[in-house]
Amino acid sequence: MQTLTGIFGLHAAGQRRRPLKSLVALAAVLAGWGARVALTPLIGPTALPFITFFPAVAWAAWYGGLLPAVLTTVGGALVANWFFLEPRG
Numbered sequence: 001m002q003t004l005t006g007i008f009g010l011h012a013a014g015q016r017r018r019p020l021k022s023l024v025a026l027a028a029v030l031a032g033w034g035a036r037v038a039l040t041p042l043i044g045p046t047a048l049p050f051i052t053f054f055p056a057v058a059w060a061a062w063y064g065g066l067l068p069a070v071l072t073t074v075g076g077a078l079v080a081n082w083f084f085l086e087p088r089g
Contacts, residue, residue, distance in 0.1 A: 015086035024069035032056035032072075033079050049084035050076065 035052040043051070053076030062070035 018046070021064045021068045023058050023072065025068040025075060028056040028060040028068070028072040029053075029075035029079055031059075032076050033083065036080070036084060049080045053077075053080060 029067075032053040032055070036049070039052065053072070056076060057069055057072045061073040
């Protein structure tokens, strides 16, 4: 069976470099924040501030492993607390 190793820069989880894993966590947090900002008019400002960060953590865990998932969880909680929970900022 042919694997995707080497195509589009994909490697086995153990072969990824640590800076790339950190970028995965940062990208997941930014994606969760962007999705939350984009969906605020549809779901309302008070509806579950963490809802878009659950898929972000799952994506980070799937792509990067445990460390990016933990970093995404912490980053998502901080971003949601800062931007979406009262009092904001």
